[in-house]
Amino acid sequence: MSRSLLKILLLSAAAAATLLLNSCNAISGLGRDLQNASRAVQNG
Secondary structure (H helix, E strand, O other): OOHHHHHHHHHHHHHHHHHHHHHHHHHHHHHHHHHHHHHHHHHO
């Protein structure tokens, strides 16, 4: 495998890992927002 191909693969893997971690944070933040909204509706 050539060095440039290896660099491209490593950078792609790092980018994919970063996107995965950011999406997990966004989903957990959305869950917290929904919980807060439901509490606000329940407390009226």
